[in-house]
Amino acid sequence: MSLRKKADSDTTTRPLGRPATINDIARLSGVSKKTVSRIINNSPLVRKDTRDKVEALMREVGYAPDPLARGLAFRRSFLIGMVYDNPTAQYLVDMQYGALDALRGSSFELVVHPCDTRSPGYIEGVKRFVQQQKLHGVILVPRASEDQALADMLDEIGCRYTRIASAALDESAQMVVTHDHDGAAEAADYLLSLGHRDIALVTGPGAYRSAHDRTAGFLGALARRGIELPPERIIEAGYTFESGVAAAEKLLLGKQRPTAIFTGNDEMAAGVYKVAMRTGINIPRELSVVGYDDSPLASRLWPSLTSVRRNTRDTGRTAAAMLIQPEGQAALQIASVRPHLIVRDSCQPPLD
Structure with a gap:
């Protein structure tokens, strides 16, 4: 039978x-x-x-x-959470698309949870979100991913997580490293190869690990060639267009302006473009500009922006795939998504 x-x-x-x-x-x-x-x-x-x-x-x-019955049986829903703290809109969209790529064809769905990591009660809010939704696991996006207390809380309640960060902060099975230090160093090497020596740096906010790593990578590459930037050539900004404008005004409105500027993301690079256009500074003939992220904005600016591509969609895909693999299949090494420089039209050798 x-x-x-x-x-x-x-x-x-x-x-x-x-x-x-x-x-x-x-x-x-x-x-x-x-x-x-x-x-x-x-x-x-x-x-x-x-x-x-x-x-x-x-x-x-x-x-x-039945997905619902399965979730109830395991006291887990078939939901993957994504916890983030106010990244740029395009970054979050690309991260979500990547996660959805990995979840497509599985029983899992994606839910997102914005938070303010500066708020005293935000960890408790994330805990409620995880427990109410009975999440199978959580993707932690910078800057939430950089908070060890948040990771410790998820460990305590038995929730799987993957942290996305510019450097390794956790066990290999729980990390996707984006190597921001190396991406910024490549940008510095490129500007040096063009002959630039009077270079300025617009960093991201000090509260972000990525800002520290990009700054260290850029300055380290310059130092290897014997170049040290004076304090007035390093401006801390906020990863926003408006903060890029404010930083560019400090750098470009004086008598002695740099021949090249590296910004910690493309939004701030767009702010540099605005000030240059307003003051009649030609990019790239009089000023070379390099951004970071290689967001869609980079190819839409004129001239098109040379930028460090960090493959945000691949990062989200990798993080989600790690969460839905069977437990017990721990990664032998930390997952990496390596950046690389995309050269376009915003740089050329400095004028003599």
Whole structure:
């Protein structure tokens, strides 16, 4: 008798006209309900012959696991959370697209949770979000990902997480590193290769680890060539267009202006463009500009902006994929998404 006929004939377990349940699959295959659950969730803790037998039965009877029932059974929903603290809109969109790429075709969906990491109660707010939604796991986006207290809280309540950061802050199974230090160093090397020596730096806010790493990478590359920027050539800004304008005004409205500016993101580079245009400074003939992120804005500016591409979509995809892989399959090494410089039209050698 085939498995299909056996299932149809067992009316005490699965009456005709009623979809099969996980209990039916367990009884008909002669294994426990827990074993069936492990097979459904791709656990590595099931022998291959058992998995093959149960999966064959599920195919024959047309059994499809119900996502809500699965979530209730495991006291987890099939939801992946993304926790972020006010990044630029395009960055967040690209990160979400990447996560959705990884979740497509699975039982998982993505939910987002904005927070203010400067608020005293924000960790408790994230905790409520995780517990109310019964999240399977959480993607922590900078700058939330840089807060060790937040990661410790998720550990305490048993919630899986992946941290995205410019440098390694955690175990390999929980990290995606974006190597911002190296991306900024490449930008410095490029400006030096063009012959620039009077260079200015517009950094991101000091509260962000990425700002520190990009600053260190850029200044370190200059130092290796014997160049040290004076304090007036380093302006801290806020990763926003408006703060880029304010920084550029300090750098470009004086008598001695730099021949090149590196900004910690493309939004601030756009602010530099505005001040240059307003004051009649030609980019790139009189001023070279390099940004960071390689957001869509970079190719829309005129002249198009040379920028460090950090592959935000790939970062989101990697972080989500790490969360939905079966537990017990820990990464042997930290996942990396490496930046690289995209050269366009905003730089040329300085005028003699």
